[in-house]
């Protein structure tokens with residue numbers, strides 16, 4: 001045999017590996033509306049940039065007849081490539097090989113590429129399509145999951161981690177995506193659950209389909225376990241590419257800066273967006289659209305806890321993280337789910353050096369027995385904690401109402417905001433004028449001959465005294481009361497001023513955020 005024959009043999013072997021579980025299983029995968037592991041990689045990375053690692057790895061199990069079964073690549077393709085010209089590392093589970101089930105060597109390949117991603121400071125992306133722990137390998141496959149979860153945890157906040165669910169993801173397997181920063185799902189073909197419909201029916205008697213139990217809609221709109229969903233695999237992989245364009249490569253870098261758009265910084269229409277009447281709803285996304293660079297807002301978790309709007313955007317080309325009350329839903333009040341949603345996003349932005357901008361219009365934490373018994377105290381505390389520990393530039397703009405504990409929690413000066421701006425129509429107080437007047441003037445109102453007139457007069461008295469931004473501004477809790485039309489200009493100036501912001505915290509192992 002000469003060297004050319006050896007090279008031909010190498011190519012033959014690689015071709016065989018690339019066939020995965022073979023033509024029949026590939027056809028089955030396509031029939032389900034799913035792409036193969038390699039087709040997905042081709043759609044995700046820049047053309048021709050993917051470099052595969054460990055293609056020759058095979059399992060070494062002999063139990064249950066496995067000794068006779070070849071499993072090319074052990075059911076997972078791993079490697080590195082580029083997205084938008086920047087490095088990424090990935091795995092893509094191959095459902096055509098043992099149903100993408102995770103065994104010892106499969107796990108080892110994933111752990112290796114995670115280590116490479118962390119050492120080289122680049123995002124890590126997992127394309128999940130797997131029957132879970134490989135049943136024939138028993139505890140060895142469970143151990144494999146442990147090695148992956150461990151890396152998900154210790155590399156959290158070091159490199160961005162993204163999970164894309166493109167098939168089943170069941171049992172303990174779900175904990176890897178749950179630790180990652182962003183979870184994407186595909187409508188109808190991806191499901192996540194700890195125990196499937198059959199087990200649930202056996203244990204609790206409840207009947208439910210896989211899709212209704214853990215499909216993309218459920219996790220995006222109800223459980224909050226996922227952040228994005230798409231109608232097809234092609235679309236979801238484009239969404240991942242888009243998200244990556246906002247992110248720094250690692251926690252020591254800043255997010256990439258884009259060219260500043262050709263747009264007016266003075267936004268004349270901002271006076272029209274918010275109703276002057278303080279109780280009328282509006283869509284805060286209209287404020288966001290006016291302030292950030294045109295078409296740059298990427299909303300995160302748009303279907304979950306819609307009373308808070310979060311997302312990434314650019315202002316004069318610089319990436320920022322936005323946390324905003326949504327007065328259109330539950331009057332923008334904060335509840336358990338929105339507290340969790342906002343807090344995790346604040347911590348993500350802080351981990352990866354993305355300045356935070358808060359648009360505030362909040363009536364308070366949402367009242368109710370369900371909220372209290374569900375632990376709103378503990379969940380609401382997460383927001384305070386997340387803002388307090390964050391050291392990135394932190395700017396708040398009070399658009400209209402800022403009441404009570406929610407005023408404090410939403411990046412007030414007292415918990416570390418660098419700058420707080422307020423629009424002139426803002427009301428900053430312990431509670432709304434109606435509630436306040438009814439409590440502090442209850443005796444005068446009760447003793448009055450005309451209770452309704454006295455109540456109205458007292459409400460107005462309270463509104464004039466406290467429901468404005470000038471009391472807070474007089475004490476420096478608001479840095480400036482601004483013309484709404486200058487909001488973008490003020491934010492550009494503030495971000496520029498804090499370009500080199502450095503803030504340190506006392507040395508500690510880590511804090512203990514209320515979970």
Ligand SMILES: CCC(=O)SCCNC(=O)CCNC(=O)[C@H](O)C(C)(C)COP(=O)(O)OP(=O)(O)OC[C@H]1O[C@@H](n2cnc3c(N)ncnc32)[C@H](O)[C@@H]1OP(=O)(O)O
Pocket residue numbers: 097098099100101130131132133134135136142145168170171172173
């Ligand atoms: C960390 C702890 C855990 O992960 S506990 C979770 C353990 N996993 C499970 O309980 C799921 C078991 N699998 C299933 O229920 C089904 O295979 C699911 C995932 C729903 C997919 O169904 P379906 O699309 O019809 O495919 P299929 O059943 O024909 O499977 C395709 C091939 O993959 C295999 N497979 C699947 N899961 C595993 C597994 N966990 N371990 C080993 N092999 C697995 C199937 O045997 C099948 O193989 P083949 O193509 O017939 O040779």
